[in-house]
Structures are given as structure tokens and as C-alpha cells.
Amino acid sequence: MSISGLHITMLSGLMFVAVNFAWRRIPGLGNKVPTRKAATFAAVLTALIYALIAGFSVPTQRTLYMLMVFGVALWSGRRFVIAQVLAMALLIVVLIDPWAVISAGFWLSFGAVALLSFAMGARVAPPHWLKVAIQTQWAVTIGMLPLLLIMFHQASIISPVANAVAIPLISFFVTPLALLGSFLPIDWPLHLAYYLLEHCVVFLNWLNKLPVSVWQQHAPALWTLAPAIIGVFWMLLPRGVPLRWLGVFGFLPMMLISPIRPLSGEMKATILDVGQGLSVVVQTSKHTLLYDAGAKFNAQSDAGSRVVVPFLQGEGVKMLDGFIVTHDDNDHSGGMDSVLALMPVDWFASSMPEAVIIPTDTERMKCYAGQSWHWDGVDFEMLYPNLSDYENTEIKDNDRSCVLKITSESGSLLLTGDIERHAETSLVLENSSSEAAILKSDVLVVPHHGSKTSSTTDFVEAVAPRVAIFTVGYLNRFKHPRPEVTDRYKSIGSSLYQSDYHGAIELSFSKHRDLSQIVVTNWRAQRKRYWHDKF
Incomplete structure (x- = not known):
């Protein structure tokens, strides 16, 4: 349950009525004030006082400052329209806390x-x-839909019923009780x-x-917010305005x-920013693969629910073909x-x-060298571990990692x-004995986040990537990536x-005018903020 502006206004109103009742009945007080x-x-x-007790969140501040503006108006004997009060409250919030504008609560509350x-x-x-109550629910449900879809890619269908009760x-x-x-x-x-x-x-709960x-859907393009807002205002015009139903077309x-999927033979890979961890989403024209799911932070929070699943839902992915x-x-x-728990998985x-x-409805298997499959013109091949590695108890978990090309x-x-x-040496030996250069790759997600125990010289030279990506947490305690490791990749x-500096990194393997190309974009370049210039 959250502290609603309605609760603050109600308590404030009760105090107004109580003091107003008592003040006029005490002789002399009315003559002084x-x-x-x-x-x-x-x-x-x-x-x-109630706002301070409630934690002074943005919605709480908005209610408090609006009440203060109304209070000033009553004291001064002036009259303000609601638009002026709302604008003054918004100005006060932004002056006191400029970063409030990056909070979803700021836009939802004032909106x-x-x-x-x-x-x-x-x-x-x-x-x-009763009509007011119904119209209020209608206005909030329809009016907040564009912001909810843009920010959270979902909206509650049951909210009118839940709110009414x-x-x-x-x-x-x-x-009050x-x-x-x-x-x-x-x-x-x-x-x-x-x-x-x-x-x-x-x-x-029922x-x-x-x-x-x-209602769950893909992440809408930002430009679609404008026609949706126009549609909202058209639908909320007073009764008597003709053709209000046309506002539906704004949505x-x-x-x-929907988000654009790769064509046949193309793929898009997104290396998500999950801090000190790894999660990669690979999309072909009709299939989606998830490779790792990031870390668990505590009993209530993990990268899967906070980053991975919201990203998949924003991309319009309703099911994982492989995990x-x-x-x-x-x-x-x-x-x-x-x-x-949150996303159906085929295997x-x-x-x-x-x-x-x-x-139980998800097929389960071990990953091992030799597995391969073909999706929409894209080849997937498991290079490691070997089946014999599962029987060797001396091999560490790290060296049993599933290596996929x-x-x-x-x-x-x-x-x-x-x-x-150990694993890199095994892969290099297999690469040297094979007729095909199985390790040679255009893009490499660097082993073990750039640890000094990985990225041996022979392995780096065998892969020879044009692009090397380090998935690391900001100021991580392991000091990844190690300078000697980054130097090896720079030398070739x-x-x-780096995910701690560039954010999520998107790789688009596509053809443009019959020319093959790999386009690398990163989240911080697309969504620039002034605090991204330096760590």
C-alpha cells in the first residue's frame, strides 16, 4: 500500500474542519487571526507532518506543495485555477529535487x-x-495508459475494479482507523x-x-506517445463534442x-547490462535464445526479474525458444x-x-561439444564442454561453462x-587440429569478465575478434577487466x-545493399546523459 495524495488531502481537510469548528467558538481568537x-x-x-512521516516521495511532495499553494491563495485572498496550482507545485518539486524528472512517479503523479x-x-x-467516481476511474484508466505502456510495457486491466473497492x-x-x-x-x-x-x-489477490x-506488450516507440496523448485528450473532452471515439485511433x-526483427540469415544480439554478471539475448527472424540470466542480488531481487524479463517483454518476446x-x-x-517463472521456455x-x-513442460539437456542447430539461416554450435569433462571432478565449474558459437x-x-x-587450452588445441578455424569469430564476449585467469595469449590470437566485449560491474571488487587482459585484445x-561504461551493447549482424556488416551500438550512446561522460 502506498501513501496516496488523497490520504494527505483528507487528513488535511479533517484538520481544517476541526480547527475551523473550534476556532470560531473560542472568544477572542477570531479577532486576532x-x-x-x-x-x-x-x-x-x-x-x-504527514508527508514527512510518509517518506516525502514525489507524489507526496506534489500533494503537499499543491496544498501549500492553495493555502497561500486562501491567506492572500486570491483565487488560483488548478492549472496554476499544478504548475507552481511542479516548479517547487523541480527546484528542490531536479532529478525528480527521471522518476516514473513524477510523470505519473503530475500526469x-x-x-x-x-x-x-x-x-x-x-x-x-457516483457519476464523478465513474468518470474519475475512466479518466485515469484511459489517460495513464500511454505513460504506463511507455515506461513499463504493461497496464492493469483490473485497476478500475480494484480502485473502486x-x-x-x-x-x-x-x-482513519x-x-x-x-x-x-x-x-x-x-x-x-x-x-x-x-x-x-x-x-x-483474487x-x-x-x-x-x-495487458502486456512490446515497448512502444517513443514517437507513438504523441498521437496517444492526443487521442486521450480527444476522448476525455466533455459530452457533446462529436466523434470522441475517434481518439481510440491515437493508440x-x-x-x-512492433519492434523490427532480423531478416532470415541475420541476427541481433544484445549483451545486457546486469552489473557483474552475464546475460545475452540472441534474436533471429523467428527465434529467441537467452544465454545466462545475470546475478541474484537478494531474496527479493535478481537480474532476471529486474533486467532480463523486462527487456524480453519490451522486445515483444512471449516465449524463449532456448535458454x-x-x-x-x-x-x-x-x-x-x-x-x-515469468517466461515460457521451450528447452x-x-x-x-x-x-x-x-x-516440467521445459525440455532439459546438458550442454556439450557437438550440439548444433539451425534457426532462420543462422547456425548455432556448442564448442565446449566435452562430455568427459562432466566426469572429471577436478575441473572447476568455470571450466564447464557452455561455450557457444x-x-x-x-x-x-x-x-x-x-x-x-584449462578450457581455453582445450579449445585452442581442438582449433589447431581442426581443418576449420572453429574459434575464429568477429565478436567475442570475453571469458570470465576479463579476469587474469582467462584470455590467454593463444586463445586471444585464435579467436582474433574484431570486437571484444567485457561484461563487468561498475567499480567491481575483482577489478575486472584486468589491464594485462585488455592489452592483449588491443594488441590484435x-x-x-565495457558494459559498466557503455551500458547494454547491441550487435546487429545484417546485410545492407548486399554488403555484410556488424553494427555495434550501446545504450549510453543512444540515451546520452551528462553523468555518462565520466564514471
Whole structure:
């Protein structure tokens, strides 16, 4: 449950009514300070105290500053329209906390108030309270949809029903009872508040489990926000404006224009920024492969749920055709459980022990040298480990990492997990004895994040990548990548990329005018911020 602006306004209003009632009945007070001014001061002070107790988040600040502006207006005897109040509150928030503008709560909070003022304001006569409640839910549900899809790639379908029940119950019963029990030495208000809240949560959980509870889709292009907002305002115009339903067409670009998939024979690989860990998404024209899933940070958070799955959903991926977890290290397998829980997976390959639990409808296999498959004109070949390596107890988990080479018509990519000297030596020997240069690749995701135990000279020369990518965490305690390792790649002319500096790195293996090319782009170049110039 969050502290709503409605709760702050309600508590502030109750204080206004209480002081207004008492002040006018005490002789002499009204002559010193007018009743309305005294009640206004008490209401604003109450809102400030409650906002501080609630954590002073952006939505809380917005409510507080709007109440302060209204308070100043009442004290000065001036009248402000809602647009002026909202603009002043926005200015105060930005002046006090300029970085609030990068918070989703900033846009959602001010956007919701602006929508409600537009949809409900400037009416000839006040409608019935039930009609107001229905119109409010309609305005917020439709009006916030563009921002929700842009920011989170999803929107709640059940929110109107959930809000219709939860908002009155929480605002008019649970919150007052909880405050009453907090300030008075009696327990029954707290017990009653808990009882009501418990049954409310049961109802909300039931709604949440419905198969149509959430609309999930790809990440819309930023330009689609403009027609969607125009459509919202057209739909929220007062009754009597003709053809308001045409506003629906403003949403069509946002919902129907999907991310572009590679053509046959092409592929796109995205090395996600998961900190000190690894996760790579490889997309062909009709298939998607996930290679590792980043780290688990704590019991409630991991890279799978925070980074990998949101990225896949933003790309419009509804199912993984393959999922490879290289080995049983947290920085590679920590997000695995979240991915398996949140995303359907056709097959799962790993060097991890059999004790690891995966969904029963997902095919499971060991990864080993010799496995290969062909997707949409792109070849996938597992180079390591050998089946005999699973029986050798002296080999470390790192040296059992699944090494995968992917070859498209425009170039090749080598994914190496955390292999060290033992595995690299084995791969180099096999490469030298083979007629084909199996290790030679255009792009290499550097083994073991650039550790000094990996990227031996022979291995680097055998791969000879044009592009070498280090997946490392900012100021990581291992000091990856090691300078001697980066020097080896520089000596053969490789272009170096680091996820801690460049962010997520996208590789596009495509053909343009019958010429094969590999285009490398990084998140920080596409979404420049002034704090990206230096670490």
C-alpha cells in the first residue's frame, strides 16, 4: 500500500474542519487571526507532518506543495485555477529535487492530476458523486495508459475494479482507523483496520490472479506517445463534442507497431547490462535464445526479474525458444529462476547439476561439444564442454561453462561464459587440429569478465575478434577487466566495449545493399546523459 495524495488531502481537510469548528467558538481568537486563516495554517502543517512521516516521495511532495499553494491563495485572498496550482507545485518539486524528472512517479503523479483536472473541470454543473467516481476511474484508466505502456510495457486491466473497492475502503475506513489507533490508547480501531485491510488484500489477490489482469506488450516507440496523448485528450473532452471515439485511433501506433526483427540469415544480439554478471539475448527472424540470466542480488531481487524479463517483454518476446545457463555461479545463474517463472521456455541447456529444478513442460539437456542447430539461416554450435569433462571432478565449474558459437551470413559471435586457462587450452588445441578455424569469430564476449585467469595469449590470437566485449560491474571488487587482459585484445586491433561504461551493447549482424556488416551500438550512446561522460 502506498501513501496516496488523497490520504494527505483528507487528513488535511479533517484538520481544517476541526480547527475551523473550534476556532470560531473560542472568544477572542477570531479577532486576532481570522478563522479561515487559522484553519488553513493548521491544515497545511498537518499535511507537512504527514508527508514527512510518509517518506516525502514525489507524489507526496506534489500533494503537499499543491496544498501549500492553495493555502497561500486562501491567506492572500486570491483565487488560483488548478492549472496554476499544478504548475507552481511542479516548479517547487523541480527546484528542490531536479532529478525528480527521471522518476516514473513524477510523470505519473503530475500526469494523473492534470488529466483529472482536464476531465472533471470546467463543467456547467457538478454531477452526482457516483457519476464523478465513474468518470474519475475512466479518466485515469484511459489517460495513464500511454505513460504506463511507455515506461513499463504493461497496464492493469483490473485497476478500475480494484480502485473502486480499495480506494474508498482504504481512504475512508482503514486509514482513519489506523490513525485513530495510533494516537489514542485503544486497540479496537487497529484491529478493525487490520480486519478490513486483510479482506481487501484477499480480494485484490483474487483479481490479480485472473488471466486478464494485466495487458502486456512490446515497448512502444517513443514517437507513438504523441498521437496517444492526443487521442486521450480527444476522448476525455466533455459530452457533446462529436466523434470522441475517434481518439481510440491515437493508440493504434503504440499498440500495433512492433519492434523490427532480423531478416532470415541475420541476427541481433544484445549483451545486457546486469552489473557483474552475464546475460545475452540472441534474436533471429523467428527465434529467441537467452544465454545466462545475470546475478541474484537478494531474496527479493535478481537480474532476471529486474533486467532480463523486462527487456524480453519490451522486445515483444512471449516465449524463449532456448535458454542456456553456462554454469552454477550466481552472476550467471542467479536470475534463472525468475526467467523460468515469468517466461515460457521451450528447452533448457546447462552444465549445472541435475538437482536444479525447472518447469516440467521445459525440455532439459546438458550442454556439450557437438550440439548444433539451425534457426532462420543462422547456425548455432556448442564448442565446449566435452562430455568427459562432466566426469572429471577436478575441473572447476568455470571450466564447464557452455561455450557457444553463433554464425550468421554477416558474421559470427562467440559466447564463452567463465572459461579459464584449462578450457581455453582445450579449445585452442581442438582449433589447431581442426581443418576449420572453429574459434575464429568477429565478436567475442570475453571469458570470465576479463579476469587474469582467462584470455590467454593463444586463445586471444585464435579467436582474433574484431570486437571484444567485457561484461563487468561498475567499480567491481575483482577489478575486472584486468589491464594485462585488455592489452592483449588491443594488441590484435580489437575494438573494446565495457558494459559498466557503455551500458547494454547491441550487435546487429545484417546485410545492407548486399554488403555484410556488424553494427555495434550501446545504450549510453543512444540515451546520452551528462553523468555518462565520466564514471
